[in-house]
Amino acid sequence: MKINFELLDEAISISHMTTLVIEDVKVFSNIVEMLYQYDDESKLKIFDKKLILNSEIEVVTDILGYNVNTPALLKTVYSNLEKQLIEKLEIRSIFENLILDLEDLIKEEFIDYDLDLEIGEVTIQQIFKVFGVRVEVDNRTIFEKITEIIKVFKYQIKKKLLIFINVCSYLDSVEIVQLREYISLYHLNVLFLEPKKIYGINQYILDKDYYLYRRNAII
Amino acid sequence: MKINFELLDEAISISHMTTLVIEDVKVFSNIVEMLYQYDDESKLKIFDKKLILNSEIEVVTDILGYNVNTPALLKTVYSNLEKQLIEKLEIRSIFENLILDLEDLIKEEFIDYDLDLEIGEVTIQQIFKVFGVRVEVDNRTIFEKITEIIKVFKYQIKKKLLIFINVCSYLDSVEIVQLREYISLYHLNVLFLEPKKIYGINQYILDKDYYLYRRNAII
Amino acid sequence: MKINFELLDEAISISHMTTLVIEDVKVFSNIVEMLYQYDDESKLKIFDKKLILNSEIEVVTDILGYNVNTPALLKTVYSNLEKQLIEKLEIRSIFENLILDLEDLIKEEFIDYDLDLEIGEVTIQQIFKVFGVRVEVDNRTIFEKITEIIKVFKYQIKKKLLIFINVCSYLDSVEIVQLREYISLYHLNVLFLEPKKIYGINQYILDKDYYLYRRNAII
Amino acid sequence: MKINFELLDEAISISHMTTLVIEDVKVFSNIVEMLYQYDDESKLKIFDKKLILNSEIEVVTDILGYNVNTPALLKTVYSNLEKQLIEKLEIRSIFENLILDLEDLIKEEFIDYDLDLEIGEVTIQQIFKVFGVRVEVDNRTIFEKITEIIKVFKYQIKKKLLIFINVCSYLDSVEIVQLREYISLYHLNVLFLEPKKIYGINQYILDKDYYLYRRNAII
Numbered sequence: 117m118k119i120n121f122e123l124l125d126e127a128i129s130i131s132h133m134t135t136l137v138i139e140d141v142k143v144f145s146n147i148v149e150m151l152y153q154y155d156d157e158s159k160l161k162i163f164d165k166k167l168i169l170n171s172e173i174e175v176v177t178d179i180l181g182y183n184v185n186t187p188a189l190l191k192t193v194y195s196n197l198e199k200q201l202i203e204k205l206e207i208r209s210i211f212e213n214l215i216l217d218l219e220d221l222i223k224e225e226f227i228d229y230d231l232d233l234e235i236g237e238v239t240i241q242q243i244f245k246v247f248g249v250r251v252e253v254d255n256r257t258i259f260e261k262i263t264e265i266i267k268v269f270k271y272q273i274k275k276k277l278l279i280f281i282n283v284c285s286y287l288d289s290v291e292i293v294q295l296r297e298y299i300s301l302y303h304l305n306v307l308f309l310e311p312k313k314i315y316g317i318n319q320y321i322l323d324k325d326y327y328l329y330r331r332n333a334i335i
Numbered sequence: 336m337k338i339n340f341e342l343l344d345e346a347i348s349i350s351h352m353t354t355l356v357i358e359d360v361k362v363f364s365n366i367v368e369m370l371y372q373y374d375d376e377s378k379l380k381i382f383d384k385k386l387i388l389n390s391e392i393e394v395v396t397d398i399l400g401y402n403v404n405t406p407a408l409l410k411t412v413y414s415n416l417e418k419q420l421i422e423k424l425e426i427r428s429i430f431e432n433l434i435l436d437l438e439d440l441i442k443e444e445f446i447d448y449d450l451d452l453e454i455g456e457v458t459i460q461q462i463f464k465v466f467g468v469r470v471e472v473d474n475r476t477i478f479e480k481i482t483e484i485i486k487v488f489k490y491q492i493k494k495k496l497l498i499f500i501n502v503c504s505y506l507d508s509v510e511i512v513q514l515r516e517y518i519s520l521y522h523l524n525v526l527f528l529e530p531k532k533i534y535g536i537n538q539y540i541l542d543k544d545y546y547l548y549r550r551n552a553i554i
Numbered sequence: 555m556k557i558n559f560e561l562l563d564e565a566i567s568i569s570h571m572t573t574l575v576i577e578d579v580k581v582f583s584n585i586v587e588m589l590y591q592y593d594d595e596s597k598l599k600i601f602d603k604k605l606i607l608n609s610e611i612e613v614v615t616d617i618l619g620y621n622v623n624t625p626a627l628l629k630t631v632y633s634n635l636e637k638q639l640i641e642k643l644e645i646r647s648i649f650e651n652l653i654l655d656l657e658d659l660i661k662e663e664f665i666d667y668d669l670d671l672e673i674g675e676v677t678i679q680q681i682f683k684v685f686g687v688r689v690e691v692d693n694r695t696i697f698e699k700i701t702e703i704i705k706v707f708k709y710q711i712k713k714k715l716l717i718f719i720n721v722c723s724y725l726d727s728v729e730i731v732q733l734r735e736y737i738s739l740y741h742l743n744v745l746f747l748e749p750k751k752i753y754g755i756n757q758y759i760l761d762k763d764y765y766l767y768r769r770n771a772i773i
Numbered sequence: 774m775k776i777n778f779e780l781l782d783e784a785i786s787i788s789h790m791t792t793l794v795i796e797d798v799k800v801f802s803n804i805v806e807m808l809y810q811y812d813d814e815s816k817l818k819i820f821d822k823k824l825i826l827n828s829e830i831e832v833v834t835d836i837l838g839y840n841v842n843t844p845a846l847l848k849t850v851y852s853n854l855e856k857q858l859i860e861k862l863e864i865r866s867i868f869e870n871l872i873l874d875l876e877d878l879i880k881e882e883f884i885d886y887d888l889d890l891e892i893g894e895v896t897i898q899q900i901f902k903v904f905g906v907r908v909e910v911d912n913r914t915i916f917e918k919i920t921e922i923i924k925v926f927k928y929q930i931k932k933k934l935l936i937f938i939n940v941c942s943y944l945d946s947v948e949i950v951q952l953r954e955y956i957s958l959y960h961l962n963v964l965f966l967e968p969k970k971i972y973g974i975n976q977y978i979l980d981k982d983y984y985l986y987r988r989n990a991i992i
Contacts, residue, residue, distance in 0.1 A: 141942065141943065141944065141945045142945060144942065144943065145914065145915045145916070145943040145944075146914075148837070148915065148943065149837070149914060149915060152837045177835050177836070177837055177838060178834050178835030178838055179834070180805070180806070180809045180834055181834060181835055181838070193448075193450065193452070196448070197441075197444055197448065200444055200447060200448065201444055207440065207443075207444075210440060211437070211440055214433055214436055214437050214440070215437075217433055218430070218433050218434075218437075218462065218466070219466060221426065221429060221430055221433070222416075222462075222463065222466060222468065224426075225416055225419055225420055225426075228419060229412075229415065229416060229419065230486065230489075231412065231470050231483075231486055231487065231490075232470065232471040232483070232486075233412070233468060233469065233470060233471060234468075234469060234470070234471040234472075235466050235467060235468050236466060236467025236468075236469075237467065238465055238466050238467070242465050243437065243441075243465070244441065245465075246457055246461050246462070246464075246465040247437070247438065247441060247454050247455060247457050248454060248455025248456065248457070249441065249452060249453075249454050249455075250452065250453060250455075251450050251451065251452060251453075252450075252451040252452060252453040253453075257802065257803075257806060258802045258805065258806060259802070264450075264451070267449065267450055267451075268450065270449075271450075282939060282942055282943075285798070285801065285939055285968035285969070286798065286801065286802040286805065286968075287798065287802075288798045288799060311942035311943075312942070312969060360723065360724065360725065360726045361726060363723060363724065364695065364696045364697070364724040364725075365695075367618070367696065367724065368618070368695060368696060371618045396616050396617070396618055396619060397615050397616030397619055398615070399586070399587070399590045399615055400615060400616055400619070476583065476584075476587060477583045477586065477587060478583070501720060501723055504579070504582065504720055504749035504750070505579065505582065505583040505586065505749075506579065506583075507579045507580060530723035530724075531723070531750060631886075631888065631890070634886065635879075635882055635886065638882055638885060638886065639882055645878065645881075645882075648878060649875070649878055652871055652874055652875050652878070653875075655871055656868070656871050656872075656875075656900065656904070657904065659864065659867060659868055659871070660854075660900075660901065660904060660906065662864075663854055663857055663858055663864075666857060667850075667853065667854060667857065668924065668927075669850065669908050669921075669924055669925065669928075670908065670909040670921070670924075671850070671906060671907065671908060671909060672906075672907060672908075672909040672910075673904050673905060673906050674904060674905025674906075674907075675905065676903055676904050676905070680903050681875065681879075681903070682879065683903075684895055684899050684900070684902075684903040685875070685876065685879060685892050685893060685895050686892060686893025686894065686895070687879065687890060687891075687892050687893075688890065688891060688893075689888050689889065689890060689891075690889040690890060690891040691891075702888075702889070705887070705888055705889075706888065708887075709888075
């Protein structure tokens with residue numbers, strides 16, 4: 117995957133974790149604005165074999181406000197968990213028996229009640245939902261939250277590129293390296309767009325004279 | 336409880352099942368319209384020690400379309416069922432253990448899943464809801480539906496008078512007598528407003544000359 | 555269009571206003587229940603060249619509770635009114651100028667306001683909606699309401715048969731004749747299902763011995 | 774207003790635009806997390822004469838995703854605009870006449886329509902709404918968006934402190950100075966929390982040795 121915009125001589129390749137530092141404030145702001153409003157008429161282009169659509173990129177400007185538990189993700193999680201559960205025949209049988217026992221116990225109470233009551237069907241996924249199953253979100257640090265956003269990104273199958281904007285201020289070198297390894301391991305494409313040089317990782321730097329160079333981390 | 340309107344010399348008492356037959360079509364229609372739009376400015380008055388409010392009467396013109404499972408009723412049912420269940424200590428303990436077992440079984444599945452998941456709390460009433468507990472409604476005859484509406488009326492604690500309009504055409508004498516007994520047994524106030532004389536029960540008749548008389552059933 | 559059920563020797567034709575009186579209470583109730591739950595597996599059949607679907611009939615048991623102003627009807631009304639309005643070029647031009655004047659007047663107010671405000675586009679149909687345009691419903695008698703239901707039925711283009719159940723108790727002979735004329739005029743198919751003989755119109759009567767005969771009004 | 778947390782010897786005063794730079798990544802992240810989850814049990818304290826509540830601060834981490842047009846703000850805007858408009862008697866009269874003209878023109882169309890239609894009342898605020906009046910949001914730069922957030926903050930009367938996190942990377946010196954003047958002019962309290970020193974304005978700096986000092990801009 118590649119990204120290109122007017123000030124670059126040639127497109128920058130994005131593969132696994134790619135970091136682009138833009139040192140001029142005006143240019144940095146402008147690129148962020150273009151990414152936020154990215155569409156097929158943008159002057160900034162993201163492309164693979166063909167142009168990447170707005171719906172195929174995920175731009176994250178707000179770590180703490182980012183909701184990982186979207187209805188779409190929960191639907192995927194419930195569906196996966198159900199498959200996982202029903203494949204284990206013994207577990208599945210225990211689960212179904214618990215549901216039947218609950219159902220019988222509730223029906224038993226109907227006898228003592230004045231109105232004629234009835235009970236419906238319940239699905240495994242409805243049980244997950246009523247128990248409030250979701251991606252863990254409490255008490256997390258910004259680093260953990262970023263990790264979670266990357267993990268959840270894998271489940272957004274229509275998305276091809278994850279872009280983090282101005283997040284390295286929250287991360288120390290050890291954490292950044294951990295993220296890099298995590299991103300490589302899962303074969304994701306993640307672009308970090310930053311206003312200042314980052315210590316300890318490879319990065320592209322567009323300096324104040326609009327000169328682009330590559331700086332490699334010294335290992 | 337009493338009802339009065341312009342053509343009556345004195346108010347009619349409503350106690351248990353009370354039937355009022357209005358033989359003149361125009362008057363019948365007009366009284367139905369007034370009941371349907373009943374408020375404190377209506378010429379038709381319903382009163383006890385004081386005037387009955389619109390929110391205190393339930394006018395049923397549509398048996399088959401009547402929804403007994405309103406959110407308000409279900410809330411009452413779930414709350415009653417919960418009280419009933421938690422009072423039986425042994426049953427309660429079995430119920431809570433089933434919930435804990437389900438919870439443990441679901442958590443067990445989290446281990447094999449790639450995202451960090453968490454589980455919330457579930458209440459007894461949420462369990463009733465997810466199992467679709469409700470007043471039985473399927474495959475009912477009009478008679479059964481009327482019986483259910485009367486039963487459910489007891490649970491609408493803010494309501495003081497139930498009024499059925501033009502429903503006796505759907506009921507034979509045996510069924511009407513059964514409803515009467517049921518209404519007495521539960522000490523409800525139910526007014527039946529009808530366009531034609533009914534066979535076999537006591538009733539007030541306002542005839543075509545606007546003359547009101549009482550006709551008692553011969554037993 | 556025809557209707558048939560077990561007790562009939564042959565199907566009854568429904569054309570314009572057709573009235574069927576069923577004198578036996580049990581049979582009447584039972585036919586009403588079947589109409590209310592009508593589907594392609596019902597023992598009661600309604601057919602034209604082919605079987606009529608549930609979605610093609612409109613069964614009205616509740617006159618006063620019947621909502622004529624459904625979102626679907628309002629959509630049709632707004633769309634028709636818009637067409638009607640824009641065809642009259644002069645009227646259209648006046649309308650559009652009024653909208654532009656309102657817009658200018660609102661924008662003028664923006665100048666004195668502290669925040670930078672903007673104004674969007676408004677469509678003709680949105681104007682109808684915000685003005686609360688709808689089918690007249692206030693202060694109506696049952697007869698007027700029935701007339702309105704019949705009128706609105708013409709706009710439910712997917713519906714082929716309108717069925718009124720047990721409504722003649724609310725109507726005098728003059729009103730019934732007016733409805734009949736109205737229904738003929740608009741070439742609608744409307745079935746009235748009644749528990750008692752009606753004075754002054756042609757009708758089919760299924761008597762207590764399950765014998766069907768046709769009774770014509772004496773003119 | 775003041776802010777205090779464990780690493781500070783004494784609370785920092787916040788008055789108009791106050792900038793706090795925290796150079797240690799871990800501390801910066803941690804303070805951001807505490808602000809985001811701020812409540813009366815937080816170790817980080819914001820206080821005036823008494824403790825400031827969570828509902829009294831507005832923490833902005835996401836400039837581009839920030840929705841200024843909340844239902845609450847629009848309600849305020851519509852209400853203000855209405856007051857402004859009706860105070861100008863002549864304008865008000867023109868406005869009301871335009872509404873009446875529209876109403877008459879619509880009613881005129883009812884005559885040619887087959888159903889009996891009616892029209893309701895419309896309020897001035899409903900007119901603002903249907904015309905889509907709102908705070909201008911299109912095509913803005915990050916700087917304009919920040920300006921708008923500050924302006925709108927004045928209208929959130931329950932809020933006492935606005936906090937921007939990590940936004941100076943998007944702003945050049947001229948823009949920062951403009952914001953400072955704007956904030957002073959409107960007597961707002963705004964805290965900028967930043968990971969790096971800012972050029973050209975007064976700021977508190979908590980350096981990597983947790984030593985706090987004040988650095989004044991050279992004018």
